[in-house]
Amino acid sequence: MFTTRIQLTLSLTVATLVASACMPMSKKAGMDYPALVQDDVTTFQAFFEKRFPDTEKADYINGVYSIDADARSQWESLEEFPPYELSVDQGKALYETPFANGSSYATCFGDGAVRSQYPYYDEDRAMVITLELAINECRTANGEKVLKYKKGDLAKVSAYMSFVSRGQAINVDVASEGAYNAYMDGKEFFYSKRGQFNISCADCHMRATGFYLRADVPSPGLGQTSHFPTFRTKWDALGTLHRRYGGCNENIRAKAFPAQSPEYRNLEYFQTVMSNGLVFNGPGSRK
Amino acid sequence: MKVKASARNGSVIVKTLLAHPMETGRRKDGDGKLIPGHYITEVEANHNGERVFHCELGPSVSKDPYLAFSFQGGNSGETFTMSWVDNKGENESTEVEIR
Amino acid sequence: MNQSRRQFMTRVGKSVAFLVAVVNLPRVVWANWSASAFGATDLDTAIVERYGNLAIADSDAIQLKAPSIAENGAVVPISIATTLAAKSISVFVEKNPSPLSCSFNIQPRMNTDVSVRIRMGATSNLIVLVEADGKLYRTSQEVKVTIGGCGG
Numbered sequence: 001m002f003t004t005r006i007q008l009t010l011s012l013t014v015a016t017l018v019a020s021a022c023m024p025m026s027k028k029a030g031m032d033y034p035a036l037v038q039d040d041v042t043t044f045q046a047f048f049e050k051r052f053p054d055t056e057k058a059d060y061i062n063g064v065y066s067i068d069a070d071a072r073s074q075w076e077s078l079e080e081f082p083p084y085e086l087s088v089d090q091g092k093a094l095y096e097t098p099f100a101n102g103s104s105y106a107t108c109f110g111d112g113a114v115r116s117q118y119p120y121y122d123e124d125r126a127m128v129i130t131l132e133l134a135i136n137e138c139r140t141a142n143g144e145k146v147l148k149y150k151k152g153d154l155a156k157v158s159a160y161m162s163f164v165s166r167g168q169a170i171n172v173d174v175a176s177e178g179a180y181n182a183y184m185d186g187k188e189f190f191y192s193k194r195g196q197f198n199i200s201c202a203d204c205h206m207r208a209t210g211f212y213l214r215a216d217v218p219s220p221g222l223g224q225t226s227h228f229p230t231f232r233t234k235w236d237a238l239g240t241l242h243r244r245y246g247g248c249n250e251n252i253r254a255k256a257f258p259a260q261s262p263e264y265r266n267l268e269y270f271q272t273v274m275s276n277g278l279v280f281n282g283p284g285s286r287k
Numbered sequence: 288m289k290v291k292a293s294a295r296n297g298s299v300i301v302k303t304l305l306a307h308p309m310e311t312g313r314r315k316d317g318d319g320k321l322i323p324g325h326y327i328t329e330v331e332a333n334h335n336g337e338r339v340f341h342c343e344l345g346p347s348v349s350k351d352p353y354l355a356f357s358f359q360g361g362n363s364g365e366t367f368t369m370s371w372v373d374n375k376g377e378n379e380s381t382e383v384e385i386r
Numbered sequence: 387m388n389q390s391r392r393q394f395m396t397r398v399g400k401s402v403a404f405l406v407a408v409v410n411l412p413r414v415v416w417a418n419w420s421a422s423a424f425g426a427t428d429l430d431t432a433i434v435e436r437y438g439n440l441a442i443a444d445s446d447a448i449q450l451k452a453p454s455i456a457e458n459g460a461v462v463p464i465s466i467a468t469t470l471a472a473k474s475i476s477v478f479v480e481k482n483p484s485p486l487s488c489s490f491n492i493q494p495r496m497n498t499d500v501s502v503r504i505r506m507g508a509t510s511n512l513i514v515l516v517e518a519d520g521k522l523y524r525t526s527q528e529v530k531v532t533i534g535g536c537g538g
Contacts, residue, residue, distance in 0.1 A: 074453045077463030077501070081304045081353050085289065204536070215532035233458040236350065251536065287457035298497060311505075313483060328419045339495045345424040347479055347487035347505050349461045355501035358493070 033180040034173070037273060040187070044274045047206065048222045060223030061281045067210050068217050075285065084159060084231035084283045087238045091160030094153055099142045105157065108138035115165030115280045119172065119269045121179035128182050128265040132158055132240055149259035150243035155229045159238055162229065162282030170226060170280060172273045186270025189263060190221075195254025201267075225271045227284030234287060241268055288379055290369050293386040299361035301332065301340070301383075303354050305371055311346035327352060327373045334358065334367035361385055423486045429478055432486040433515065436476055437522055442515070445470065445523035450514050452527050456506060459531035465501040470518040472498045481510035506531050 049057065055066050065072040095112055098104045105112065118131040135157055136146045147154035174183045190201045204213065205221035228241040235243075242264045246256035257263040290303040305327060312324025324346060332340035339358035361367065363385055370380035423436035433442075451465040466475055475498065476489040487504045490496075498516075506512070506529060513526040 070454050071457055073451075074457050074463055077465070078461070078503075080355065080501075081289070081291070081302050083304075083351065083461075085304070086306065086351075213536035216536045218536070233461050236460075309505075311484070328424075334495075337495065338493050341418070341493055342488060342490045342500075343419050343424070344488045345484055345486060347482045347484045349503040349505050353463070353501070353503045355465075356490075357497045357499060358495045359497065360495055 031177075031180070033175055033177070036180070037174045037183060041274060041276050045222055045277070048209075048220050052210065052220070058278065060220055060275075061226040061278050063219040063223065063227065063284075063286065064217050066223075067220065071217070071287075078285050082231070082285050083233070084238060084285055087156050087159050087231065088163045088283065091156035091158070091163075094157050095160050099139070099144050101143050103142045105135070105138060107142070108134070109161065111164065112161040113165045113168070115162050115282070116168035116170065119265065119272055121174070121176065121182055121269070123176060123178060126178050127262065128269045130241075130260065130265055130268055131161065132242070133260050133265070135161075149240060150246070151235070151237055151239050155238040155240050155243075158240060159229050159283040162280065166279075166281055168280050170272060170275045170278050172269070172276060174273060182266045182269055183273060184270075185262075186266035186268070189267045190270055195249065195252035197252040197254075199252045201248075221271070221274065223275050223278050225268060226275055226278055226280050227282045227286075229282060230284045230286050232286050238283065288369065288371070288381055290381065290383045291386075292367070292383050294361055294363045298357045298359050299334075299367070299385050300357045301355065301369075303369060305330070305352045305354070305379075307350070307352060307371075307373065309344075309346065309348055309350045309352060313346075325373060325375055327371045330354060330369070330371045332356075332358070332367055332369045334361055334365070339367065340369075418491065420486070420489060423489075424484060426486065427483055429480045429485040429513070432478060432484075433522075436486060436489065437515065437517060440517070440520065440522045442522040442524050445516070445525060448514055448516055448523060448525040450512070450525050450527055452512050452529050455530045455532065459506045459508070459533075461503050462506050462529060462531075463501065463503045464512065465499075466514055467499040468516050468523075470498070470516050470523055472516045472518050474517045475500065476515045476517075477502070477504060478513040478515065479504065479506050479510050480513060481508050482506065 045057070048060065052067055059066040065075045095105045115131065118134060119128050122129050132149055132154060135154055139146060174180055193200045201221065204218040205224065209218045209220045211217065225241055228244070229238050230244065231238050240259065242259035245264050245267065246259065249256045288303060288305040290301065292299055292301045307327050308325055309327065310322055310325040312321065314322045316322050326346050326348070327344045330342050330344065331338055340356050342354065344352060365385050366382050367385065368380055368382055370378060372378040420436050423432050426432035426435050447470050448466065448468045453462065456462045464477070468475065472492050474489055474491050477487040478485045479487050482505070488502055490500050492498060509528065509530045511526050512529050513524060516523045
């Protein structure tokens, strides 16, 4: 099924990336983290450029629609009046409604165009902070109850903020040991096999992307996180990235981690770094 | 409903998304009972007292129906009305400004 | 049962199903909803109920844009354009329980160029009929609908 050339390229790339993922965490003194990460980014992106020579790099943020013309045509028809538009309107209304204490999301995030600031590694708290996490932290800081992380109002607020941030560059900086550890954690997740099907993210989104897996064409791993939250026709609703992570893990019969768990936050961190150089284009619509 | 209308080359191009469950009448709820059909049956648009669009819909149209059409005549700044009615007699009407 | 009896029973069965469907139809309509056509449960009946027994001829003056493989049968975006002097344009999904999906009644100032998102329950022929000068003109395309891929 896979051509020898692709198999060779993939084996080489995966070998390189897995090898570096298996590097012991202990010897970090004096390491040039940005350079190490940049190497990974270059290798990762080069894999896709070789795999899909006709795809413009900037187009990867459109997922499977960058590599499947029939699907793209349907997506473009949907984008004439995207199904997430109603959610963005609702998100805007939520964003502009003050909390009980008089503050609002604007107190935390200004005009909301802050998508490119997430995810980031918080040195003091030694953890990755995602946009959705920050939204709920804004709420608790102002006496409001937390919202569920996968869909509903939180997804709508995230959709509105993503919408007003459209076009912002993806440029995650991995500069410290702590950040690098979180990055490597996410990287290991991406390349590790899991579930009853014993499949890794890379198996579907690097090895099998562009091929049919039963009735689906897996999207390329490059640019995967740029367009969330996403309105999936299947959900008939908006859902966050971690909702998709959970669903994906369940599809391969692995137990899903909770939304905003360290595993998924680090995975989001790694995946976003891999798309450095592209732009955020959420919210998106997908099947 | 959300309607976008713009005048171009002597026609008004209209795109609309009508929020409606378009329940087919064939789905069952959690208890196994049939959920009654509830769907938009007619959509129309009127400009300057003339009907410029009319269509009939049914359960084989997607939830939150999307329609795109165009009609001749009509300039930026003018308005027209879009309305729909469903099989339960519910209806909605809105005035749309042509961009 | 012998062949003609089977045919008779099939016809009776279809009529009963058709009548049951008609009884559950909307009571409030504005002007013009083709109740019996939307209530029909098979393609041929739906066409006859909508258009009577007009002759049908294939035509290449109708452009139908529809996907080869629907991403999701619940939302299949299609576009239809025709240069015929259309009085109406109707969309049928052959294998749907309600084969008549929608019908556009062309108004004097309306251009014969429409888009809509339809539901398709299974792989089926998508048939567009344009009514013009007392005849029906047809174009059709098969659209595949799949269920259960690996993407969930």
